[in-house]
Amino acid sequence: MMRYDLLVKGGTLVLPYHGEVRADLAVRGGRIVAIGEDLDGGAEVIDAAGKIVLPGAVDAHFHLGIYRDLGVDAFEETRSCLVGGATTVLSYFRTGQHYLDRTGPYETIFPEVLEAVAGRAWTGYGFHLAPMTSAQIDEIPDLVAGHGVTSFKYYMFYKGFDLAANSRDARAFTMSDEYDLGHLYLIMEKLAATQAAHPGRRLSLSLHCEQSELMRVFIDRVRAGGAPRTCAPTPRPARP
Numbered sequence: 281m282m283r284y285d286l287l288v289k290g291g292t293l294v295l296p297y298h299g300e301v302r303a304d305l306a307v308r309g310g311r312i313v314a315i316g317e318d319l320d321g322g323a324e325v326i327d328a329a330g331k332i333v334l335p336g337a338v339d340a341h342f343h344l345g346i347y348r349d350l351g352v353d354a355f356e357e358t359r360s361c362l363v364g365g366a367t368t369v370l371s372y373f374r375t376g377q378h379y380l381d382r383t384g385p386y387e388t389i390f391p392e393v394l395e396a397v398a399g400r401a402w403t404g405y406g407f408h409l410a411p412m413t414s415a416q417i418d419e420i421p422d423l424v425a426g427h428g429v430t431s432f433k434y435y436m437f438y439k440g441f442d443l444a445a446n447s448r449d450a451r452a453f454t455m456s457d458e459y460d461l462g463h464l465y466l467i468m469e470k471l472a473a474t475q476a477a478h479p480g481r482r483l484s485l486s487l488h489c490e491q492s493e494l495m496r497v498f499i500d501r502v503r504a505g506g507a508p509r510t511c512a513p514t515p516r517p518a519r520p
Contacts, residue, residue, distance in 0.1 A: 283321035284308050291328025294335070305333060336367025336403075344371040344405075346378050350396040358402040367403050372433060374410035376454040378443060383412065383455035386419050390427060408433050408486070411467055412456045420470045424478060432471060433486050434464045440492030445499060 286307040293301045293315065306314035306322065339361060345353045361369055373393055375383040380392070386409065397405060408431040411417045423429040437445075439460055442453035450459060468485060475483045 282323040284313070284319070285310075285323050287319055287322030287325045288328050288333055289319070289325055291331050291333040293333045296335070334365065337365050338368045338370065339366040340370045342369040342371040344369075344397065345373075345380075345393075350379070350393065351400050354397040354400040354405070355402070358400075358405065361403050368405065369401075369403055370406045370408060370431065372408045372410065374433070374435070375412050375416070376438075376456065377452075386416055386423060390423070406431075410435065412454050412459065414457055414463070414466065417463075417466050417470050420467075421474045421477065424474055424481065424483065430481055431484050431486065432467065433488065434467055435488040436464075437488055437490045437492060437495075440496060445495065448496070 284306040288305040288307075290302075290304065293303050293305060295301055295315075301315070303315050303317060304319040305312060306316075306319050342357070344350060344357060347353075358369060361367070373379060373390075375386075375389060380389065382389075390407075390409070393407065407429065409423060409429055410433045411420060420432065437443075438450055438454050440448055440450050442450065447453065451457075456463075464487075471483055471485055475481075
């Protein structure tokens with residue numbers, strides 16, 4: 281009877297806090313269960329002699345489904361990830377234009393996202409979610425407790441523009457009510473309260489940082505044929 285599902289033999293393992301170790305590595309049930317010399321009993325054996333064996337990387341900034349079908353993107357993009365050594369991806373998702381091109385409660389939409397990706401990804405995966413409406417902000421506690429979502433996002437860009445910065449009808453693009461800094465404050469307030477209710481979890485909020493009011497000025501200048509004005513660098517004295 282085989283003891284392990286997989287044996288990686290004779291490689292140089294790179295272990296956290298230990299560095300390089302010449303050893304065999306055994307996997308059972310999708311988990312590393314043994315590291316040692318001369319391990320045997322593997323249903324599958326990979327000869328890693330002369331090779332480096334590294335932990336899989338986590339790509340924490342990913343966008344599945346923004347320009348094409350979510351399931352197709354999950355299949356193709358996560359397969360590409362493996363070529364570069366990434367074995368887990370954390371993808372962003374929001375409602376509004378692109379992705380599923382609609383809005384509504386995450387209670388309804390997020391299960392559809394999970395169903396679209398299920399069985400199609402070559403890697404492990406998770407999602408950062410962006411609360412785009414006031415009602416979605418109220419869903420944060422349920423998303424944390426029910427789905428294990430711990431990462432959320434706010435896009436300052438969408439205060440005034442669409443994704444390509446070619447429309448200032450931000451409300452039509454986001455399909456939201458008031459997507460301004462007050463909306464950001466409400467997200468932070470709700471996350472702080474949710475974090476207090478789940479002290480064992482680490483909740484985070486990331487910001488896509490732009491100043492859309494200044495962007496408007498500079499975009500208008502470029503379109504008018506000019507260039508954005510910038511401060512001239514202070515001349516440095518010549519070296520002796």
